[in-house]
Amino acid sequence: MPAPTPASSPGPAGSVRRRVGRPTAAVLDQDGITTAALELISSKGYDGLTMAALARSLGVAPSALYNHVASKDDVLLLVEDHLAAMVDVTAFGVEPWDVAVRRWAWSYRDVFSEHTPLIPVIAVLPVANAPKTLAMYEAVTAGFRDAGFPEEKIISAIVALEAFVFGAAYDVTAPEDIFDAGNLAEQVPNFTAAVDRLALERHARPTDVAFRLGLEALITGFGALRG
């Protein structure tokens, strides 16, 4: 069963006339690719995101994608930029600085904890080709400046917070028993005791407790820098 091609006039029965060459209207564009990639990721995960699968979901040959993106990393960058727009920066300039940072960091972590395979790509790729990501940075930077942050420390503070957020995003995806020492437990008594002790606290997800603990320390520490 060939992929349906909207405006093709099929030939005589038995011979399917396949559309070749420039179509009436471009089937593909970066928005469509981004959307299809996101759907694929949410249904099959990042392992299912292959150029072949992406092309299939768009009813197109894999090679056709390369007319619109330079590489698979390019697709990942498109996805990343889309996600950056979902991070909540609306509190900056409206709520107090600490509230705004808290909202931003939690939503940043939540968005990317579902997309950790992007992190190695984001962390290294220049931001120039990611307009929505840049817009996020702009909002956060403005929020810090308006809160009285010394200008030469703003980027450092954001970088530090972002590092924490990315690391914490991984932590969200870790299996619950990641700290189970198994048969080596006897050799690490202090560690085992601390892990067991934490397990008794049944208030919130351990990953959320750790994130809150670290985030509050960063907010308190950075808040003291404001002029």
Place this chain on the structure above:
Amino acid sequence: MPAPTPASSPGPAGSVRRRVGRPTAAVLDQDGITTAALELISSKGYDGLTMAALARSLGVAPSALYNHVASKDDVLLLVEDHLAAMVDVTAFGVEPWDVAVRRWAWSYRDVFSEHTPLIPVIAVLPVANAPKTLAMYEAVTAGFRDAGFPEEKIISAIVALEAFVFGAAYDVTAPEDIFDAGNLAEQVPNFTAAVDRLALERHARPTDVAFRLGLEALITGFGALRG
């Protein structure tokens, strides 16, 4: 030029008698694989670390590796555990708590900033099969406990510090101009100004400044939790 096999008695000239089957003494073991992997990584980087290249550097067929490791991820776990032993935990129990944390976190970041491709693997894999990693956690946990940390908060604090360390390790590898907004600079004036302002400070690497800023905030914040 075939790989030399120590105790093989070559056949007549023109026909090289290759060793097949169980050798006199096992050529491979996990230590040897780990060492070879580390050498390969340091010479060719993680892109050069393929099972084929690893086997070649050991003078062995790729399939032979699978008698000693279950998968490539298994190799990465061996490497990770080796690196964990290089992280400096010697200050715990000797120096004051804050000094020890500082030394641990800086060395942890420095070690893994050269090995960021391991991070996605570490962050998710149970610790039970990584004895040296466990030993590191044990030393850190004991240090926190002896410093008067409430036991139910120790793991959370370590997890938070580790998240920050992993994120910061990525940051070390980022290109210098990662925050260059390019032709979109006009649309993000606050961000651009802050980036430019930071560039004027020529004291230390920006990545180190950000790491110090975040780490000191975490140490101060967590230090207040001690009983």
Place this chain on the structure above:
DNA sequence: CCAATAAATGAATGGCATTCATTTACATCC
């Protein structure tokens, strides 16, 4: 001495991103 096992080989396998020659519909210019 014999059977079991551990440890190697090399030849598949299947999946992957990416490249390339080719084709064709549309837009533009003369």
Place this chain on the structure above:
DNA sequence: GGATGTAAATGAATGCCATTCATTTATTGG
């Protein structure tokens, strides 16, 4: 309105990769 150029598709290769498997054989344990 016809020629020309170009954007956008095709599908067939390419080369790399991790992993599997049947096979072989030296050593070890009963």
